[in-house]
Amino acid sequence: MTISDVNTAFAAEKTAQIERVRDVERRFQARIDRGEVRMIGGDRYQVLTGWDRGEVFSVSRNAQGQIEAIIANHGLDTRADGTIALYASSPAWHGLGQIIPGGTSDIDEVLGLSGLDFEVATVPALYQWGGELREHVDQQHTVRTDTGAALGAVGRKYTPIQNRAGFEFLQELVGRFDVVWESAGLIRGGKRVFISIRLPETVAVDADGINDIVVPYVAVMNDHTGNGQFQCVVTPWRPVCANTERFAVRDAVTRWAVRHTAGAIDQIKEARRTLGLSVTYFEQFAAEETALARTDIALADFHKVIGDLWPLEDDAPDRTKNNHAARTGALDDLFRTETERVGRTAYAAERAITGYLDHIAPRRPGKSMTEEIARATASLEGADDDTKSKAHKRLLLLRQR
Known part of the structure; x- marks a missing residue:
């Protein structure tokens, strides 16, 4: 020894x-x-x-x-006092931000804690030529009035939608349903801002079977760069795997948007119509997801769906083939995990695909982002909505075999 x-x-x-x-x-x-x-x-x-x-x-x-x-700091902005510009009703995955346990229903408090309590102004677009300063008459710049930071180059008809004016239409919903503001924050120096609330009723998929719970959210995003719209989305979110499930479910409205014009605020009030239809959306969503949960699927069927979403040409270069094999392997692993939880069904297949898109698919971050924030932003903005909807529709076809 x-x-x-x-x-x-x-x-x-x-x-x-x-x-x-x-x-x-x-x-x-x-x-x-x-x-x-x-x-x-x-x-x-x-x-x-x-x-x-x-x-x-x-x-x-x-x-x-x-x-x-x-x-x-995960690409999140900081406030004047050095703290992270993010409000949340519960600690986020990165542990940053101003947390109010249980949340708050006061929009002014949310705007202050999240760093969204600034306004946006437009200023002339100027340039130097021949030793003199000239103005580009068809263009202007958006700037933050608190810091003077430039946000974007926009046309002459562009009218900023101020953060408070754009978000306060949700305040009525907060008061009516006794819900709280869920999260709010800004990224890219305030070029993009967001706010969200959690709707009071959860949605049960296959209530008599797997009883998988989906949490409905309403998220509103505003863009101050001139490259995006003001938009409101209804977002199903599954707490178990942190997947966003924003599918194009038949005719139910899941997204509403408006351009930055002089009449935008009046149009934003019409967003309440979208919120009113959210109940219809979630009823249809639950029905279709339940149908998937009751549809058995073989691994070969799952691979056919993958092939439809990410087709591979016979003469593809080796690098493309290797990437395709790696993706298929990752999806197979996710599918096995989901089948242990909800059975070998089309629902498990859909969970695997959305999980891959939300958490594993390569995502190159922007200049001021980490990969985690790039993923969160992509989910919020619906970067993979088309792929998720295609998978959803393709899997629904398996019911009719």
Whole structure:
């Protein structure tokens, strides 16, 4: 039997721990020296290069001044006091933001905590030519009135939809149904802002069988860059797997949008019609999902659906074939996991596909985003809605065999 010297082992372990800390310090300082990172005040730093360019993170140090943790802000903006510009009624997956347990029904409090309490103005688009400053008469710029930060270049007819004016139409719903504001925040320096509420009634899929619960949300997004509309979406969300299930269910309305014009606010009031139809949407949604939950499916059928969504040509290059094989493998793993939970059904297949799109599919983040925020933004904006709807319709066809 080998007898270990405890003191020697402890000393070796402690030396290794110290060396790891020093290595973190050296690598972090090297990034600063190379111009990849710069300090912007206190313990906060900003990334200057690569995919994460513009992202702000904090460095936590111990009493000896050594780095304990590097905490990314996940692409979320910060308020004037340095806190994260995000409000939520419960802690988010990243643990950041201003949390009010149980939420609040006060829109002004939400706007303040989330950093959405700013307005947007338009200013002339100017340029230098021949030593003089000229104005582009057909264009203007949107800017934040609190910081002066530029948000986008827009046409002359563009009229900003202010955050409060755009979101307050939901306040009536908050009061009527006794619900609270679920979350609110801004990304890309305030170029995109969002707010959401959770509707009071949950939806049960196959209530007499698997009884899978879906939580209905209403999310509103506003764009201040001139490249997007003001839009309101009804979003089914499954807490078990954190998937968003926004399908084009027959004729039920799931999305409503308006352009930034002088009459936009009056049109936004019509969004209540969308909210009124949300009940119809969820009734139809539950019926179709229940049908999928009662439709058995073979692995070969699942692969046919995958082939329809992501077709592979016979003469595709090896890289494409390898990517296709990796995707199919990931989808198979998800399908197996879902079948253990809800059975080998078309419903499990749909869960696997939405899970892949929401959590695994490659997602290249923008300049000021982490991959996690890029995924969350894609879900909120419905980047994969068409693919999800195609899968939904394709799987519904299996009922008729």
